[in-house]
Amino acid sequence: MTSLWFESALLPYGWASHVRVTASNGRIDHVTTDVDPNDTDERLNVGIPGVPNLHSHAFQRGIAGLTERRGLEGDSFWTWRELMYQFVERINPDEMEAIASLAYAEMLECGFTQVGEFHYLHHDRGGIPFADPGELAGRLAAAAANTGIGLTLLPTLYAHGGFGGAEPGTRQRRFINNRDQFAAIVEASRKVVKALPGGVVGVAPHSLRAVTPEELAWLVELSRGSVIHIHIAEQTKEVDDCIAWSGRRPVEWLLEHTAVDERWCLVHATHVNDAEMLAIAASGAVVGLCPITEANLGDGIFPAGAFLSHAGRIGIGSDSNVLIDAAEELRLLEYSQRLAHRGRNVLASGPGKSTGRTLYDRSVAGGARVLESPPGLVAGASFDVVSLKTQEPELIQRRQDDLLDSWIFSGGRKLVDCVWRAGEKVVIDGRHRHRDAIVVRYRQALKNLLI
Numbered sequence: 001m002t003s004l005w006f007e008s009a010l011l012p013y014g015w016a017s018h019v020r021v022t023a024s025n026g027r028i029d030h031v032t033t034d035v036d037p038n039d040t041d042e043r044l045n046v047g048i049p050g051v052p053n054l055h056s057h058a059f060q061r062g063i064a065g066l067t068e069r070r071g072l073e074g075d076s077f078w079t080w081r082e083l084m085y086q087f088v089e090r091i092n093p094d095e096m097e098a099i100a101s102l103a104y105a106e107m108l109e110c111g112f113t114q115v116g117e118f119h120y121l122h123h124d125r126g127g128i129p130f131a132d133p134g135e136l137a138g139r140l141a142a143a144a145a146n147t148g149i150g151l152t153l154l155p156t157l158y159a160h161g162g163f164g165g166a167e168p169g170t171r172q173r174r175f176i177n178n179r180d181q182f183a184a185i186v187e188a189s190r191k192v193v194k195a196l197p198g199g200v201v202g203v204a205p206h207s208l209r210a211v212t213p214e215e216l217a218w219l220v221e222l223s224r225g226s227v228i229h230i231h232i233a234e235q236t237k238e239v240d241d242c243i244a245w246s247g248r249r250p251v252e253w254l255l256e257h258t259a260v261d262e263r264w265c266l267v268h269a270t271h272v273n274d275a276e277m278l279a280i281a282a283s284g285a286v287v288g289l290c291p292i293t294e295a296n297l298g299d300g301i302f303p304a305g306a307f308l309s310h311a312g313r314i315g316i317g318s319d320s321n322v323l324i325d326a327a328e329e330l331r332l333l334e335y336s337q338r339l340a341h342r343g344r345n346v347l348a349s350g351p352g353k354s355t356g357r358t359l360y361d362r363s364v365a366g367g368a369r370v371l372e373s374p375p376g377l378v379a380g381a382s383f384d385v386v387s388l389k390t391q392e393p394e395l396i397q398r399r400q401d402d403l404l405d406s407w408i409f410s411g412g413r414k415l416v417d418c419v420w421r422a423g424e425k426v427v428i429d430g431r432h433r434h435r436d437a438i439v440v441r442y443r444q445a446l447k448n449l450l451i
Helices: 058-063 077-088 093-109 135-147 179-193 213-222 236-246 250-257 274-283 291-296 304-309 326-341 355-371 401-415 435-449
Strands: 002-011 014-024 027-032 042-049 051-056 112-119 150-157 228-232 264-268 286-289 313-316 385-388 416-421 424-428
Touching: 051 093, 051 264, 051 286, 051 313, 051 355, 058 077, 058 093, 058 435, 093 112, 093 135, 093 416, 093 424, 093 435, 112 135, 112 228, 112 355, 135 150, 135 179, 150 179, 179 213, 228 250, 236 250, 250 274, 274 304, 286 355, 291 326, 304 313, 304 326, 313 326, 313 355, 326 355, 326 401, 355 401, 385 401, 401 416
Parallel strands: 002 042, 051 112, 112 150, 228 264, 264 286, 286 313
Antiparallel strands: 002 014, 014 027, 042 385, 385 416, 416 424
């Protein structure tokens, strides 16, 4: 039994005072307001539900900061990808688990409590399949178990190197699978994730350039009604190549040929026109925005203000993990809109409304939907809660929505105090409980990889 008492906590209907939350077996039993603390309660100032991270490539944490040198010609996503591929060629299973463990620990330290792991690195070096098709999926599950983060594993089908079933490149061989191979990976993933509290397995076509229409339809059947994530319209070249192949833009083609609904997460969707934007909103799909990575790669800016004004659903993800900070993702999402529109509080839900609260509520709801992780401090939900350091200068005399605004726009990850995930206290005073051991293992992995 875990029992926490908060001076103030954010509940599904809004802020409440003097809140006791009790939990057992990782799930919330009772939420009571306007009560005095018991002797057995752990007393805290402010509690908020954890934030879902709907899009991560954990292994890319190992190259954070190592792709910031200008090339001979204009740099872009495509030149960055070549550098990433060089790193991928070297990783072994132990190193992948070590890198993922640090990434997941850092996610918890900044307030993420569930991660959607978009997992497309499936084979051994040289593209040789492992004897166990779930070898690397198992390593991700082990990293999640070690850190305590909730895992929505998204085994990803990467079958081709370009639109129309183009042959993959040599450096993509660790990703490539046929249908039988991929079905075995999905089944193995379901087995390894089953033991994790709140573990979920969905599926992901990597992108329209990586699967044929027939493979996409087959993959939807393979999902068994679970969530489906896909990279789409991230770069202008992708849009141009899709038009050359099909006569349609990527989102336009997907919506015409597939029954996209609330199970779908369209990751990035950066380059959409007005008609596509409205069609996504009408479908109920969630757009997965990764503002730090999108800025780092020079992708562009999603029209978030217009999309939200049409009741569009969004969530946030850390993607390349070049910088892991839930508050910074939300801050950059708003700041990109301010720069594009030359205004302030662009994404606030209305006059007098808090921008931070709007960003937080929308990202928690959207992320939870496509990670299959029901959010909130409510009976029956996973006990995933974040406490904030109200003694820090950024939060002095802040209350209710001002706390969220100041966390997102002023303080960031340094304001996260403690984090409970499935009832376990995994972060204490801003540090993961196993950080030292995780860093030792990560350091050795990077020494091996970056010699």
